[in-house]
Amino acid sequence: MNLESQIVIFSCNQRTVKKTVLPISGGKKFMAKCKRNRNRAKRNFTFKTPAANRNYKDTVFRMLFSDRKNLLSLYNAVNQSNYKNPEDLEIVTLENAIYMGIKNDLAFIMDTNLYLYEHQSTYNPNMPLRDLFYICSEYQKLVDKKSLFSSTLQKIPAPNFIEFYNGSTVISDCTELRLSSAFECLTGEPKLELIVTVLNVNEGHNADLMQHCSMLKEYAQYVARVRHYASDMPLNEAVKHAVDECIREGILAEFLTQNRNEVISMSIFEYDKELEEKNYEKQSLRQDAKPDMKPDLQRVKITLLLKLPVECYNLTNFP
Incomplete structure (x- = not known):
């Protein structure tokens, strides 16, 4: 065999050196196999950290x-009722139904009524429109589509829409948002209406509601402390300080003790997101004074109106 048509491979095993002579064709296959094994080993030892889904x-x-x-306690406080069995609540929250990055908070059926509870940390006049999308999805899930073609009336649970607001914008203890407020050039009575009752659950508001739901009262106290400390120290430290202080003083003590790390992470995210939304909204409002607003900025305004997640904002074309 000529040297030009062979490949020499030296392999070491402890102190023994082994010489292997292979034909060029066999040597190429052997080297290719070694390369595949090395690549496979690299893939096996590559660790990818999963990215958090902020949306x-x-x-x-x-x-x-x-x-x-806790939900039954909140329901009793809102409706001035006295139900005792939490199992009476039929949870129908749309866990996987997300409209434009917005997730339904809590939905349940009680006494043939359907309740949609939403929490908001920023003022949002578009909640009726969002709830319209939610309730349509709920009814689609609850109703047998075949029955819609029947001569028998299809009964559905009566909807109720409640928003629990604890943002920094000052609003009254109880107010209403109406879908008809969004209708352009409305004349006469609206043919479609959806009313959202907005309850201010900041500390110092809706005292009677707080008195009948201790969890809601303590939640308001916790949020107030986070905001108080966040004005004087870094957000991470403020949240941790508020959590530890509430545990010491018996405010949501069991809940915070059991879920300390998760609550800290959520609180930092919520507060940070609230500040980001306010900053972007201010930027958008400043653009209103410019008559030559670019199309990209128009899209940003629409995004802000619907309160989409911050990650959805396309701000790359700001001047």
């Missing part, structure tokens, strides 16, 4: 009142 991150409010006992 659909849970909130402390939703986590707290996803507990049936």
Whole structure:
């Protein structure tokens, strides 16, 4: 065999050196196999950190009142009722139904009524429109589509829409948002209406409601402390300080103790997102004074009006 048609491979095993002579064709196959093995080994040892999905991150409010006992307490306080069995609540929250990055917080059926509870940390006049999308999805899930073609009337649970607001914009203890307010050139009575009752759950508001739902009262106290400390120290430290202080003073003590790390992470996200939305909204409002607003900025304005997640904002074309 000529040297030109062979390949020499030396392999070491402890102190023994082994010489292997292979034909060129066999040597190429052998080397290719070695390369594949090396690449496979690299892939096996590559660790990718999963990226957090900010769009659909849970909130402390939703986590707290996803507990049936706490949710029943909140329901009783809102409706001035006295139900005792949490199992009477039929949870129908649309866990996987997300409209433009917005997730339904809590939905349940009680006494043949359907309740949609939403939490907002920024003022949003478009909640009726969002709830319209939610309720349509709920009814699609609850109703057998075949029955819509029947001569028998299809009964559906009566809807109720409640928003629990704890933003920094000052509003009254109880107010209403109407879908008809969004109708352009409305004449006469609207042919479609949806009313959202907005309850201010900041500390110092709706005292009677807070008195009948201790969890809601303590939640308001916790949020107030986060905001108080965040004005004087870095957000991470402020949230941790508020959590530890509330645990010491018996405010949501059991909940915060069991879910400390998760609550801290959620609170930082919520507060940071609230500030980001306000900053972007201010930027958008400043553009209103410019008559030659670019199309990209128009899209940003629409995005802000619907309160989409900050990640959805396309701000790359700001002048």
